[in-house]
Amino acid sequence: MVQNVAPTMADLETEDFHLLSGVEQGMRFSEWVAREKLPDFSRLTAEDVDYRLDRCADRGLLERKTIQYEGYKLTFEGYDALALHTFVERDTIGGFGAPLGVGKESDVYEVQSYKPLALKYHREGYTNFREVMREREYTADREHVSWQYTARKAAEREFDALETVYPQVSVPQPIDHNRHAIVMEKIDGVELSKAKLEPAQVVPVLELILDEMQTAYAEGYVHADMSEYNVFVNSEGIVIFDWPQAVPTDHANADELLERDVENVVGYFERKYPGQVADTPDSGAIAAELADGEFETLASVGDA
Numbered sequence: 001m002v003q004n005v006a007p008t009m010a011d012l013e014t015e016d017f018h019l020l021s022g023v024e025q026g027m028r029f030s031e032w033v034a035r036e037k038l039p040d041f042s043r044l045t046a047e048d049v050d051y052r053l054d055r056c057a058d059r060g061l062l063e064r065k066t067i068q069y070e071g072y073k074l075t076f077e078g079y080d081a082l083a084l085h086t087f088v089e090r091d092t093i094g095g096f097g098a099p100l101g102v103g104k105e106s107d108v109y110e111v112q113s114y115k116p117l118a119l120k121y122h123r124e125g126y127t128n129f130r131e132v133m134r135e136r137e138y139t140a141d142r143e144h145v146s147w148q149y150t151a152r153k154a155a156e157r158e159f160d161a162l163e164t165v166y167p168q169v170s171v172p173q174p175i176d177h178n179r180h181a182i183v184m185e186k187i188d189g190v191e192l193s194k195a196k197l198e199p200a201q202v203v204p205v206l207e208l209i210l211d212e213m214q215t216a217y218a219e220g221y222v223h224a225d226m227s228e229y230n231v232f233v234n235s236e237g238i239v240i241f242d243w244p245q246a247v248p249t250d251h252a253n254a255d256e257l258l259e260r261d262v263e264n265v266v267g268y269f270e271r272k273y274p275g276q277v278a279d280t281p282d283s284g285a286i287a288a289e290l291a292d293g294e295f296e297t298l299a300s301v302g303d304a
C-alpha cells in the first residue's frame, strides 16, 4: 500500500521538491535517472543533490539502485508529494485530513480549504505495473513510466468528465487537478451499498440514479463504472462519483456501456430489495430511453 505522505511534507524544503521534480523530468527519458544528470534536471549543485537524495530516499520518496550505475526514480509517495506540494502552492488546499476511502485504484483523503474537500490520488496501473515489472525484469525502457502515465491519464479523464457534467449532474464539484490527483467537493452520505432504504424510497432512489445517468448522457458522458459502490445517498438525494472510466457518448461502445451501467444498477436494486422493483423493464429499453432523453419513471418505460 502507498503510504500517506502528508506527515512528511512538513520536513521537506523547497530544494527537496526541486530534486523530486528533477527526478520526474529525468524519468521522461529513462526509468532510472543517473545521479550525474540530476544537477541539471533539478538546477541544484552536485553537493546539494547528494544531500537531498539521501533525505528524499530516507523518507521513501525516491528509490535508489546501484547496479550498473547509481540511479533514482520516484516512488508513488514521491509523486504524491509533488502533487500535494503543487496544490498547496496554488492555495487549493491548506491542510491534510483523515482518509475518506482507500481503494484498489485510489486513495482518497479529506483536505482543508475554505471548506473540507476531498483529494483523490489515482493508483491505476500501480498493481499492474508491479506485476509487469516482476514478469519482465528487463522491460523495454519505453514502458518504464507506465504507472505514472496511467494514473495521470485516469485523473485527467475523471477531472474532464466532472467538469463537463457538473453542475447539471449530481457529482462532486471538481476543484483542481495536478499529475495523478484531483481535488473535489467532499460528499457526505452513505454509499448506496451500505444504505438501508425504506420500502417507499427504493423505486424513487433508483429513478433518481437513472435520471442522473440520463442527464450525464445529454451532457456527453456515460459513466461506465456504475455500481452501488460509486453512488452516495444522503438527505438531499444521490451523488454519483468515481468517473475516470467515463466515455464520451460519441464513443463506439457508449450505448453498450450505458446498458451495462443500467444493468448493474437495476440488478443491484433487484437483488437487494427483492420484489420491490416490480416488473422492471428490460435494461436495454431503459438505456434506450436514457439515451433519447425520454426516461421519466420506471413504470412508463416502453410507453411511447
Ligand SMILES: Nc1ncnc2c1ncn2[C@@H]1O[C@H](COP(=O)(O)OP(=O)(O)O)[C@@H](O)[C@H]1O
Pocket (backbone or CB within 6 Å): 100, 101, 102, 103, 104, 105, 106, 107, 108, 118, 120, 172, 184, 185, 186, 187, 188, 191, 229, 230, 241, 242, 243
Ligand atoms: N468526493 C468525495 N467525498 C467523500 N468521499 C469520497 C469522495 N470521493 C471518493 N470518496 C471515498 O473514497 C472511496 C474511493 O473513491 P472512488 O472515487 O470510488 O475510487 P475507486 O476508483 O478507488 O473506487 C469511495 O468509495 C468513497 O468512500
Ligand SMILES: [Mg+2]
Pocket (backbone or CB within 6 Å): 103, 229, 230, 242
Ligand atoms: Mg469507486
